[in-house]
Amino acid sequence: MISPLERARLLDAEMSLQRAWLELSLREMSSAARNSPWAGLRALKLGMLGMSALKHRSLWLAAITLLVNLYRRRANKEK
DSSP: OOOHHHHHHHHHHHHHHHHHHHHHHHHHHHHHHHTSTTGGGGGGTOHHHHHHHHHOHHHHHHHHHHHHHHHHHHHHHHO
């Protein structure tokens, strides 16, 4: 039978191991985020909405389509 003191030491050791593993995982994720191609966009301070807008191809396509349609309308008005 395990005494309460031994059980507490065992739980403390387990928590220490979990904490160390989480810190290593956080360091790995942070370094991966810093080395990603999108890391340079943080300097623009776009915020989370701006960052997500730049990452989605469908939003880029919608913006390009809008600009092309505006250009066509303007070109048709000048004729």
